[in-house]
Amino acid sequence: xxxxxxxxxGYIGLPLADRAAADGHEVICATRTPCARAHAWLPYDLxxxxxxxPAGVQAFIHLAANTAPESGMGADAEVQAAEALIQCARxxxxxxxxxxxxxxxxxxxxxxxxxxxxxxQAVLAAGGxxxxxxxxxxxxxxxxxxxxxxxxxxxxxxxxxxPAPCVQPIHVDDLAASILAVVEREDIxxxxxxxxxxxxxxxxxxxxxxxxxxxxxMRLPVPxxxxxxxxxxxxxxxxxxxxxxxxxIFSLIHLPTLDTAPSLQKLGIVLRPLADGLHRSGRGxxxxxxxxxxxxxxxxxxxxxxxxxxxxxVKALEQAGKTRPAIRSPLLKRWPVLVSLLDNPGxxxxxxxxxxxxxxxxxxxxxxxxxxxxxxxxxTHQPRGFVLTLMTLGxxxxxxxxxxxxxxxxxxxxxxxxxxxxxxxxx
Amino acid sequence: xxxxFDVIIVGSGPxxxxxxxxxxxxxxxxxxxxxxxxxxxxAAPLAPYLTSRTRDEAQWKWLIGEDxxxxxxxxxxxxxxxxxxxxxxxxxxxxxxxxxxxxxIGVGSLATGGLSNAWGCGVASxxxxxxxxxxxxxxxxxxxYAAVSRRIGISGQADDDLSSYFGLDEWSQPPLPMDxxxxxxxxxxxxxxxxxxxxxxxxxxxxxxALSQPLGERKACDLSGNCLWGCQNQALYSAAQELATxxxxxxxxxxxxxxxxxxxxxxxxxxxxxxRHASRRVGARRLLLAAGTLATTRLVLKQLxxxxxxxxxxxxxxxxxxxxxxxxxxxxxxxxxxxxxxxxLELAAGTCAFGSTFSTTGLPMSEFVSRIPMSKRLxxxxxxxxxxxxxxxxxxxxxxxxxxxxxxxxDGSLSVTxxxxxxxxxxxxxxxxxxxxxxxxxGALLMPMSFTLAQPGADIHYAGTLPxxxxxxxxxxxSLGEVAGLPGVHVVDGAxxxxxxxxxxxxxxxxxxxxxxxxxxxQR
Numbered sequence: 001x002x003x004x005x006x007x008x009x010g011y012i013g014l015p016l017a018d019r020a021a022a023d024g025h026e027v028i029c030a031t032r033t034p035c036a037r038a039h040a041w042l043p044y045d046l047x048x049x050x051x052x053x054p055a056g057v058q059a060f061i062h063l064a065a066n067t068a069p070e071s072g073m074g075a076d077a078e079v080q081a082a083e084a085l086i087q088c089a090r091x092x093x094x095x096x097x098x099x100x101x102x103x104x105x106x107x108x109x110x111x112x113x114x115x116x117x118x119x120x121q122a123v124l125a126a127g128g129x130x131x132x133x134x135x136x137x138x139x140x141x142x143x144x145x146x147x148x149x150x151x152x153x154x155x156x157x158x159x160x161x162x163p164a165p166c167v168q169p170i171h172v173d174d175l176a177a178s179i180l181a182v183v184e185r186e187d188i189x190x191x192x193x194x195x196x197x198x199x200x201x202x203x204x205x206x207x208x209x210x211x212x213x214x215x216x217x218m219r220l221p222v223p224x225x226x227x228x229x230x231x232x233x234x235x236x237x238x239x240x241x242x243x244x245x246x247x248x249i250f251s252l253i254h255l256p257t258l259d260t261a262p263s264l265q266k267l268g269i270v271l272r273p274l275a276d277g278l279h280r281s282g283r284g285x286x287x288x289x290x291x292x293x294x295x296x297x298x299x300x301x302x303x304x305x306x307x308x309x310x311x312x313x314v315k316a317l318e319q320a321g322k323t324r325p326a327i328r329s330p331l332l333k334r335w336p337v338l339v340s341l342l343d344n345p346g347x348x349x350x351x352x353x354x355x356x357x358x359x360x361x362x363x364x365x366x367x368x369x370x371x372x373x374x375x376x377x378x379x380t381h382q383p384r385g386f387v388l389t390l391m392t393l394g395x396x397x398x399x400x401x402x403x404x405x406x407x408x409x410x411x412x413x414x415x416x417x418x419x420x421x422x423x424x425x426x427x
Numbered sequence: 428x429x430x431x432f433d434v435i436i437v438g439s440g441p442x443x444x445x446x447x448x449x450x451x452x453x454x455x456x457x458x459x460x461x462x463x464x465x466x467x468x469x470a471a472p473l474a475p476y477l478t479s480r481t482r483d484e485a486q487w488k489w490l491i492g493e494d495x496x497x498x499x500x501x502x503x504x505x506x507x508x509x510x511x512x513x514x515x516x517x518x519x520x521x522x523x524x525x526x527x528x529x530x531x532i533g534v535g536s537l538a539t540g541g542l543s544n545a546w547g548c549g550v551a552s553x554x555x556x557x558x559x560x561x562x563x564x565x566x567x568x569x570x571x572y573a574a575v576s577r578r579i580g581i582s583g584q585a586d587d588d589l590s591s592y593f594g595l596d597e598w599s600q601p602p603l604p605m606d607x608x609x610x611x612x613x614x615x616x617x618x619x620x621x622x623x624x625x626x627x628x629x630x631x632x633x634x635x636x637a638l639s640q641p642l643g644e645r646k647a648c649d650l651s652g653n654c655l656w657g658c659q660n661q662a663l664y665s666a667a668q669e670l671a672t673x674x675x676x677x678x679x680x681x682x683x684x685x686x687x688x689x690x691x692x693x694x695x696x697x698x699x700x701x702x703r704h705a706s707r708r709v710g711a712r713r714l715l716l717a718a719g720t721l722a723t724t725r726l727v728l729k730q731l732x733x734x735x736x737x738x739x740x741x742x743x744x745x746x747x748x749x750x751x752x753x754x755x756x757x758x759x760x761x762x763x764x765x766x767x768x769x770x771x772l773e774l775a776a777g778t779c780a781f782g783s784t785f786s787t788t789g790l791p792m793s794e795f796v797s798r799i800p801m802s803k804r805l806x807x808x809x810x811x812x813x814x815x816x817x818x819x820x821x822x823x824x825x826x827x828x829x830x831x832x833x834x835x836x837x838d839g840s841l842s843v844t845x846x847x848x849x850x851x852x853x854x855x856x857x858x859x860x861x862x863x864x865x866x867x868x869x870g871a872l873l874m875p876m877s878f879t880l881a882q883p884g885a886d887i888h889y890a891g892t893l894p895x896x897x898x899x900x901x902x903x904x905x906s907l908g909e910v911a912g913l914p915g916v917h918v919v920d921g922a923x924x925x926x927x928x929x930x931x932x933x934x935x936x937x938x939x940x941x942x943x944x945x946x947x948x949x950q951r
Contacts (some may be wrong), residue, residue, distance in 0.1 A: 002646075066766055070512075123782070212460060233534045256602065270856060282740050282747060285608075299803075299804055300803055300804055300807060302804065302807075302808075312487065315495075316495045316498055318842060319494070319498075320495070320499070335927060337804065339802075339804070340802045340805075341475045343802040343803050343804070344802060358501065358719075360803060361498075361793075361797060362495075362498045362501075363499050364674060364793045364803055365491055365497055365498055365791070365793050366487065366491065366498075368490070368791060369486050369487035369490035369491050369791075370484070370486065370487065371481055371482060371483070371486070374480035374481050375481070375809060376811065377792040377793070377796075377807055377810060377811060378477075378480060378759055378788070378811070378815075379758075379759060379811040379812065379814075379815055384756045384812075385756045386753075386755045386756045388756065389755045389756035389812050390756075392808075392812050393755075393809070393812055395815065396805055396808050396812070398810050399805055400801050400802070403805070404480065
């Protein structure tokens with residue numbers, strides 16, 4: 001299909017345009033600055049009159065928005081620009097998809113939210129589709145997500161607002177996939193689709209997740225009463241408050257909860273878990289492989305493996321062309337010793353056990369090839385004496401017998417510790 | 428056109444370099460070619476093994492390799508085939524030489540120095556009874572044993588029960604110090620010595636091509652324990668060490684990166700070698716093939732267009748683990764990583780087995796862990812507590828018990844099929860049972876389930892495809908390794924040995940190459 005995307009160089013636009021092209025669509029980027037060479041470029045500015053619509057465009061995706069209030073562009077101008085685009089689409093009998101916001105409300109506390117609401121009305125009246133995304137995150141650190149990442153990186157504490165405002169995160173790639181799903185669905189018309197995590201999470205937890213999975217650091221959560229902020233706003237006054245970003249925080253506090261389940265179901269979109277999405281790869285596969293390495297190496301070494309060793313394990317997997325994890329279970333993460341249930345011929349020699357067997361063998365060689373491994377595998381240089389060593393051997397034999405007795409009983413559990421080769425892992 | 432060289436030697440391993448010396452010394456012009464294209468990595472540990480293991484954060488680079496070489500060789504039979512420092516020694520041999528194997532482990536080397544870059548350094552001389560129907564005077568070979576032994580430097584001289592079995596003490600350096608486990612074993616053997624001859628068992632120091640005293644540029648072994656990974660002292664012999672010396676002779680030239688694929692006879696009787704793309708062609712009056720038994724066999728069979736199967740000898744081999752319970756809890760010490768004690772065991776009339784025992788310290792423990800029938804976590808704990816009181820052993824049977832064939836296929840590739848003579852498994856079983864009893868007398872337990880018969884070819888003692896005969900037939904060679912039907916082409920590596928005993932055969936094939944070289948030097 002031929003798609004015209006405004007704001008195609010933006011945070012959402014960029015991955016959307018790339019994905020659309022990858023899916024075989026012809027993409028025209030209507031943007032102020034030239035887009036990537038892979039797509040056609042149509043110079044377009046919200047402040048200018050609607051552009052000449054290229055022939056054959058089948059869908060307009062309107063992402064461009066005025067996010068800088070100081071630009072001098074009024075709310076009315078933005079609404080008019082959208083109406084002009086809708087007019088273009090109508091003339092070309094193309095579909096119109098508008099990227100709105102969770103804040104879109106007639107009585108929104110911000111101008112941004114009000115403008116979005118006004119455009120929504122025009123879009124719906126013209127039979128177009130409105131998308132209200134929750135908290136968009138992931139991918140390159142741009143937009144509001146980029147700002148939050150930078151803040152988490154810079155400040156040692158994370159404010160936990162009390163009472164807690166909630167967000168419904170959606171990965172930018174999942175959002176792009178959803179938009180393209182709408183493009184494909186002729187039957188969806190004059191509708192508002194709400195997209196984001198079905199279960200809202202507190203904004204503080206979202207920031208903590210950024211700290212853990214994106215910035216890879218520890219951050220101290222500090223409770224901040226909303227009443228205190230309200231008092232601050234009153235003292236500073238409206239304009240200064242806006243400058244300091246207080247308004248943005250208040251718009252967050254007043255966010256209406258989105259009922260996203262029906263929309264997601266309609267589009268057949270399953271959102272990736274937040275922890276996966278926050279990872280740089282966007283899929284969390286590397287993260288899961290790292291977790292697997294930590295489990296397997298921890299199992300072999302009997303202690304938490306050094307992180308250099310864990311990343312070496314993942315590098316070895318990648319070298320062998322393995323990008324997906326084979327085991328993942330909160331149980332194994334908690335008790336790596338449970339790998340014992342898998343580390344027996346009953347599992348490894350069975351069909352499908354080869355891969356896990358290779359991974360265990362690789363982890364074994366890598367674990368040994370480290371100073372901590374040398375201690376664990378070779379033993380200390382200090383003599384331990386005959387009696388003590390003999391007692392240790394007896395203890396090992398007892399443990400081996402115990403595991404041998406337990407293993408057949410735990411077969412059903414063992415099955416649940418391994419990921420099926422074909423099962424989806426992003427869910 | 429007169430050929431550029433008197434002699435071209437194909438291969439720079441132990442055989443090729445041994446044949447080269449007498450020729451260049453006699454003033455002949457000699458070109459040596461090998462197929463090495465990259466020299467491998469030099470990440471070998473600089474500190475003693477145990478020190479690097481406990482301190483070196485980057486040890487994985489030489490234990491596994493930055494390209495994770497070791498992980499991609501999980502199926503390899505020997506830890507040696509997994510070490511990244513030796514990757515270049517084994518890489519690409521079978522593919523480049525078009526060798527396919529079935530039930531057979533085919534190993535060879537394209538590298539300068541050949542397989543001696545990564546060998547077990549076991550040396551022995553064969554006595555006349557080991558080489559029946561030799562088409563030349565045994566004294567000739569004995570002269571060469573002396574010359575080669577002195578040149579490469581061997582150690583292990585001891586007045587022990589294996590002195591006559593090895594027959595090398597005259598030219599040997601003193602033995603290297605043993606670790607406490609081997610010391611204990613030898614003490615027990617000596618104390619109960621009278622009971623062993625009746626069991627057909629003899630124990631003694633291993634004779635190895637490792638220096639206990641400096642020799643030329645090479646330093647003596649300092650027991651740093653890096654034998655498997657790369658010796659910084661060059662105490663272990665490798666034919667690659669010979670090239671610098673050989674190059675001092677004005678008639679000697681060495682070219683790398685030439686994979687000989689074709690030989691062609693010129694009207695004047697000289698020979699021209701060319702590589703796969705015929706991009707390089709050089710001629711000589713004589714060709715000496717020392718490309719390694721498998722590669723040499725293919726070149727000769729292809730030249731003869733001989734498609735009948737030929738017999739390939741190899742020594743059936745097995746490995747086992749010995750536990751010395753009285754040494755339980757003994758600390759790990761830095762020690763020599765190759766054979767420390769060897770044994771000869773008479774199995775039947777005229778059939779003897781030979782083997783050596785090694786310290787476990789310089790080996791990757793994961794090799795043991797994956798063989799212990801326990802979960803790996805417990806196997807690691809077990810290894811940690813048990814293996815410092817254990818030794819690994821190997822055992823070889825004579826080559827006549829193997830039943831391998833090599834056959835030239837119509838497409839020019841060589842197909843090798845491995846097998847054993849029907850009596851071999853029984854003899855191995857017998858050997859296991861008797862070794863168990865014998866070692867128990869020395870206070871060592873041959874661990875149950877540890878005795879593992881390897882696949883044919885795992886010994887990498889290949890020989891006898893083009894045997895020397897007094898009256899050679901097609902596919903055979905004369906007393907100077909000259910191929911019947913190919914005048915001027917001499918086989919000087921293991922391929923021309925007429926027999927393969929249970930002893931390590933490297934020194935013998937070197938001595939034989941030296942003998943042929945000496946004879947050809949006088950025939951110019």
